[in-house]
Amino acid sequence: MWKVLAIDPVKCTGCLQCEMACSIENYGVIATSKSRIKVFNFEHEGRKVPYTCTQCAEAWCLHACPVDAIRLDQGTGAKVVDEGTCVGCKVCTIACPFGTINYVQETGKVQKCDLCGGDPACAAACPTGAITYVEADWAGLNKMQQWAAKTAAAVLA
Amino acid sequence: MGYANRILRVNLTTGTCQAEPLNEKWAQLYLGSRGLASRYLVAEVDPKVDPLSPENKLIFATGPLTGTIASTGGRYTVVTKGPLTGAIACSNSGGFFGAELKFAGWDMIIFEGRAEKPVYLYVEDDQAELRDASELWGKSVWETEEWIKAKHQDPLIRVSSIGRAGENQVLFSCIVNDLHRAAGRSGVGAVMGSKHLKAVAVRGTKGVKVKDLKRFLEATNAAKQVLAINPVTSQGLPKYGTQVLMNVINEVGALPTRNMREVQFEGADAISGEAMHRPRPSDGKPQLVTNAACFGCTIACGRISKIDKNHFTVKNSPKYWGASGGLEYEAAWALGADTGVDDLEALQYANLLCNEQGMDPISFGSTVAAVMELYERGVLTAEQIGFPAPFGSAEALTKLAELTANGEGFGRDVGLGSKRLCEKYGHPELSMTVKGQEFPAYDPRGIQGMGLAYATSNRGACHLRGYTVASEILGIPEKTDPLTTEGKPELVKAFQDATGAFDSAGICVFTSFAWTVADIAPQLNAAIPGEWTPERLLEVGERVWNLERWFNTRAGFSAKDDTLPKRLLEEPASTGPAKGMVNRLGEMLPKYYEVRGWTADGVPKPETLARLGVDV
Ligand code: SF4
Ligand code: SF4
Numbered sequence: 001m002w003k004v005l006a007i008d009p010v011k012c013t014g015c016l017q018c019e020m021a022c023s024i025e026n027y028g029v030i031a032t033s034k035s036r037i038k039v040f041n042f043e044h045e046g047r048k049v050p051y052t053c054t055q056c057a058e059a060w061c062l063h064a065c066p067v068d069a070i071r072l073d074q075g076t077g078a079k080v081v082d083e084g085t086c087v088g089c090k091v092c093t094i095a096c097p098f099g100t101i102n103y104v105q106e107t108g109k110v111q112k113c114d115l116c117g118g119d120p121a122c123a124a125a126c127p128t129g130a131i132t133y134v135e136a137d138w139a140g141l142n143k144m145q146q147w148a149a150k151t152a153a154a155v156l157a
Numbered sequence: 158m159g160y161a162n163r164i165l166r167v168n169l170t171t172g173t174c175q176a177e178p179l180n181e182k183w184a185q186l187y188l189g190s191r192g193l194a195s196r197y198l199v200a201e202v203d204p205k206v207d208p209l210s211p212e213n214k215l216i217f218a219t220g221p222l223t224g225t226i227a228s229t230g231g232r233y234t235v236v237t238k239g240p241l242t243g244a245i246a247c248s249n250s251g252g253f254f255g256a257e258l259k260f261a262g263w264d265m266i267i268f269e270g271r272a273e274k275p276v277y278l279y280v281e282d283d284q285a286e287l288r289d290a291s292e293l294w295g296k297s298v299w300e301t302e303e304w305i306k307a308k309h310q311d312p313l314i315r316v317s318s319i320g321r322a323g324e325n326q327v328l329f330s331c332i333v334n335d336l337h338r339a340a341g342r343s344g345v346g347a348v349m350g351s352k353h354l355k356a357v358a359v360r361g362t363k364g365v366k367v368k369d370l371k372r373f374l375e376a377t378n379a380a381k382q383v384l385a386i387n388p389v390t391s392q393g394l395p396k397y398g399t400q401v402l403m404n405v406i407n408e409v410g411a412l413p414t415r416n417m418r419e420v421q422f423e424g425a426d427a428i429s430g431e432a433m434h435r436p437r438p439s440d441g442k443p444q445l446v447t448n449a450a451c452f453g454c455t456i457a458c459g460r461i462s463k464i465d466k467n468h469f470t471v472k473n474s475p476k477y478w479g480a481s482g483g484l485e486y487e488a489a490w491a492l493g494a495d496t497g498v499d500d501l502e503a504l505q506y507a508n509l510l511c512n513e514q515g516m517d518p519i520s521f522g523s524t525v526a527a528v529m530e531l532y533e534r535g536v537l538t539a540e541q542i543g544f545p546a547p548f549g550s551a552e553a554l555t556k557l558a559e560l561t562a563n564g565e566g567f568g569r570d571v572g573l574g575s576k577r578l579c580e581k582y583g584h585p586e587l588s589m590t591v592k593g594q595e596f597p598a599y600d601p602r603g604i605q606g607m608g609l610a611y612a613t614s615n616r617g618a619c620h621l622r623g624y625t626v627a628s629e630i631l632g633i634p635e636k637t638d639p640l641t642t643e644g645k646p647e648l649v650k651a652f653q654d655a656t657g658a659f660d661s662a663g664i665c666v667f668t669s670f671a672w673t674v675a676d677i678a679p680q681l682n683a684a685i686p687g688e689w690t691p692e693r694l695l696e697v698g699e700r701v702w703n704l705e706r707w708f709n710t711r712a713g714f715s716a717k718d719d720t721l722p723k724r725l726l727e728e729p730a731s732t733g734p735a736k737g738m739v740n741r742l743g744e745m746l747p748k749y750y751e752v753r754g755w756t757a758d759g760v761p762k763p764e765t766l767a768r769l770g771v772d773v
Binding site: 020023027031034047127128 | 362370447
């Protein structure tokens with residue numbers, strides 16, 4: 001069964017542990033600039049929002065790639081860049097509506113979230129539970145449960 | 158490894174930027190950040206220089222854990238000779254700037270000389286250059302950050318800058334990064350202003366490597382776990398921030414009130430962390446919007462609040478309506494209890510001005526408290542100040558914040574700080590300061606050890622140099638009686654030394670609610686060269702303490718400066734558990750000198766310096 005990253009911005013404190021974990025996982029260095037997940041701080045509203053690839057079923061990047069360098073990982077459902085095949089043409093970065101696939105000067109290839117092969121480092125590093133790795137078909141389960149509790153309280157009151 | 162092994166030397170007089178290798182021998186002795194920067198300062202600056210002259214230097218320093226995944230590993234320290242005190246100044250800040258500097262590949266920046274015209278330093282990895290800042294001069298911290306990001310078309314740049322207070326050399330002006338995180342105390346902003354350095358803008362993409370990544374992740378994870386199960390770092394601080402203390406400290410009778418005349422404030426609850434959670438009658442919303450973390454922090458004590466739009470201070474100023482930093486305990490106390498003002502919105506407004514224009518809210522609030530006492534005694538009049546300024550007046554507090562931040566009217570006198578202001582108006586005894594620096598939020602009549610910690614702090618009155626409150630009130634690591642002096646010299650020394658190690662590692666001292674140096678050692682061992690034990694870390698702390706003291710001794714300080722205002726030594730607390738008590742500093746100080754290995758005059762003995770390897 002596939003899983004997805006479930007992001008709850010309300011819980012996020014903006015600590016960037018997730019960004020560091022991502023750069024360590026993929027490059028062995030602590031560098032938020034190399035992270036595939038980005039945390040945006042909307043200072044004037046006091047909101048911090050982690051954002052990364054949601055692994056679209058019909059992935060724009062995958063369909064746009066002229067050399068078929070972006071492939072489906074059958075085990076996790078992630079769309080994964082094969083660095084050996086990628087020619088760095090950046091067409092995928094234009095195709096992706098969300099901006100979550102990006103070119104890396106250093107390697108001449110693109111990078112995107114690949115769910116770390118099924119054990120995402122960001123979710124493991126997040127101290128607040130703002131990023132969790134949950135069953136793809138039931139990403140809303142927690143929220144449903146919270147609302148169910150409220151409803152129950154109202155009904156029983 | 159851990160270190161970038163490189164420092165940046167910026168000569169503002171000649172306009173040059175040069176890379177130098179880090180002094181690795183010193184790094185093994187002084188670790189980083191506070192300790193290592195102090196070593197450089199001692200080597201390069203004559204302790205007798207005028208702090209605001211080009212001969213003074215200004216150092217921005219990261220620690221070995223800055224920019225790593227260690228919890229709270231985002232701190233940097235600004236070290237210089239402080240204009241408020243004339244002593245060594247060392248102000249620590251969180252936010253994201255410190256980590257960015259390390260990511261760009263620099264452990265430290267040393268600024269020397271003075272630029273003829275306003276400049277800012279722009280660092281992009283290896284590239285560093287001074288740019289013209291004439292357009293920025295006169296702008297606030299907030300405007301400066303926005304301007305620089307727009308100019309370089311790079312929203313990911315991190316900026317540390319001064320506002321108008323630093324430009325005007327307000328003696329308690331600070332350096333602010335990431336909008337509301339500050340190297341706050343001792344007037345480091347005025348030194349930056351005197352050098353015509355408006356801002357430091359950094360973008361770093363190189364990142365940080367550690368000695369043994371796998372071991373490092375194990376060590377940092379174990380240490381994070383300690384924070385995650387400790388009630389203070391996992392519940393109290395995230396929920397209430399440092400403001401968790403307001404009601405606690407008031408109850409033990411140690412909340413300095415109205416220029417430290419009293420030790421309990423009847424309005425404490427109205428300005429507490431709990432109050433920040435309560436819906437306001439005016440708009441039904443609480444002041445607090447959310448908590449927030451500094452770089453890498455798994456505690457997240459930061460407060461992000463929205464002021465009440467209908468409040469008289471901001472009704473007509475939409476620019477203050479958005480979410481912004483505050484209130485922290487120290488600011489809420491200084492702007493509130495110490496001035497007798499219990500209007501939470503007014504405190505947040507004054508706090509916003511402090512962030513916006515770069516002023517230390519502790520020293521500012523405490524100076525206003527002195528003004529209010531002088532006013533109530535008839536020494537200062539409404540004509541001189543421009544308006545009536547009795548204790549409890551939110552109007553006076555917020556008006557003075559505006560005047561001081563902008564260097565106008567009576568604000569220019571407030572900008573001198575409490576000591577010089579009280580001297581100017583003939584009442585030095587009303588200044589609540591040690592070595593010229595204003596007190597923080599713990600009354601030493603109700604917490605005896607803090608009296609000694611204040612009197613001997615190397616940067617003037619300060620709670621962050623030896624926080625014995627942890628032991629005396631909160632029971633961390635073990636409870637001692639706040640009302641006795643017995644054992645306090647040893648306790649103060651232990652806290653001062655441990656704090657030196659925390660500060661030099663590049664992490665936040667708030668971790669010490671849960672961590673001891675034994676939690677830091679394994680993280681350092683996996684990150685940097687050398688074998689680090691708890692004992693060695695405490696020795697680093699002790700070495701740093703003695704080095705700072707050495708600088709101050711050369712700067713002209715002696716045992717006579719290790720004292721407290723008469724009020725705290727002679728006027729007993731009037732209420733609470735410490736009722737009838739003064740601070741009994743005299744019972745503690747001689748013993749303290751003894752356990753420190755200093756002479757009866759408070760000078761480090763040559764054998765003490767030799768034992769610690771203070772190689773000055
Ligand atoms: S680790 Fe979690 S709390 Fe921290 S920035 Fe990432 S999502 Fe937010
Ligand atoms: S505990 Fe608070 S001040 Fe310290 S690093 Fe975390 S958020 Fe910043």
